[in-house]
Amino acid sequence: MSNAITMIEAVNLALARAMTDDPDVILLGEDIATNGGVFRATVGLLEQFGERRVIDTPLAETMIGGLAVGMSTQGLRPVAEIQFMGFILPALDHLIAHAARMRNRTRGRxxxxxxxxxxxxxxIRAPEHHSESTETLxxxxxxxxxxxxxSPARAYGLLLAAIRCNDPVVFLEPKRIYRASKTLVEDNGQALPLDTCFTLREGGDITLICWGAVVQETLEAATRLADKGISCEVIDVATLNPIDHxxxxxxxxxxxxxxIIHEAPRHGGMGAEIAATLAEKALLSLQAPIRRxxxxxxxMPYYRNEQIYLPSVEDIISAVEQTMEFV
Known part of the structure; x- marks a missing residue:
């Protein structure tokens, strides 16, 4: 049976399903147990699965990263929460130096x-270190x-796939759309494929490539451009490493x-990497320069000024119209 739920509810639903299906799935992070997480992604899971599987940690991201690596090499499937992406940097040492290399270092053992x-x-008008978009790192x-x-459905399916994956996964949740809308999600335990783009709207005139929260603005822009006679294909990249080129x-x-639309800074962003690959392999098909x-x-500026920073529907429409005008 499907229910209309938000993305944050879909995350909670996927975590509960994964923990029910596999006793080796362990949750850990700051305030995730007693308080249910800063955004309430884990609310109710302590009561359902107990304190041995839903673990509050100290405010120590380095420790959280190290614990997750240790647990995962010993047969568990830890799901660690970092409260905001801006606080993820201390955990990167463990992710980069150990988690990402473990299979190669031990020759698969x-x-x-x-x-x-x-x-x-x-x-969400947050203070410093709470609004970063550094997925390229x-x-x-x-x-x-x-x-x-x-979207809620992709949050549910992709999180299940990430938990079941035998490699380390950084799962980034665009908090701006945590509660922005509700869509039907069936708690059927079915994962969505990793390493695969999702074509959300088919079109013949131009391809719009995006991910995260700006997918919403991109879809709205595509709808408005259709009224002007421009047919946009909208693709949600979903997995940034490896990319489904x-x-x-x-x-x-x-x-x-x-x-290409993304919230992260322009310089060195994933949009540049995608544009380079398209230029290398599809140059002769291009009728206009790729725009970002x-x-x-x-x-990222504070509070209300965040809206100045974020790509808007009007920004996307303008870029598309300029691209279509190129001869």
Whole structure:
């Protein structure tokens, strides 16, 4: 039976399903047990599964990362929460130096089936270190999967897939859309595929590539552009490492035009990496230069000024119209 739920409820539902199906799934993080997490992603799970499987940790991200690596090499499947992406940096030492390398280091004898969850991105008028979008840092690391859902259904299916994956996964949740809408999600335990893009809207004139919270603005822009006679194909990348380049190349080869949208800063962003691959492998299909609509190369501003930083529907429409006008 399907219920209309928010993304944060879908995360909670997936965690409960994973813990029910597999007794080796362990949750750990700051305030996740007694308080149910800063965004209430784990509310009710302590009562359901007990304090041996839902563990409050000290405010120590380095320790959380180390515990997750240790647990995962010893047969458990830890799901660790970092309260905000801005606080993930201390845990990167363990993720980069150990989790991402463990399979290669031990020649396959050990692996790290861990998930590190973190809310990320702006849009909730938060203070410093609470609105970062630095997914490129993680996506650069070989052996470390980076997964970003953009709807309740994809949050449910992708989180289940991440927990069941035998490699370490950084699972970034766009908090701006945690409670933005409700969609039908069936608690059937079925995972969605990792390493695969999702085509959310088919179109023939231009390809719009995006992920995370800006998927919502991109879909709205595509709807408004359709009223102007421009047919947009919208692709949610979903997994940033490794990227499903085949889906992106097939779409751009067909439409001949592309705009890439992401919230992270422009310089060195994943949009640049995608654009480079498209230029290398689909150059002769392109009818116009690839454009990017991104955040700024600056620290995310505070509170209401976040809206100035974030890509808007109007920004996307303008980029598409300029791309379509190129001859």
């Amino acid at each position: 050990l692996h790290c089936p861990l998930v590190l969850r973190a809310p990320f991105g702006g849009g 993680m996506a650069h690391i070989p052996g470390l999967r980076v997964v970003i859902p953009s 085949d889906t992106l190349l097939a779409s751009v080869s067909r439409t001949g035009r592309c705009v 609509v991104t955040g700024y190369d600056a620290v």
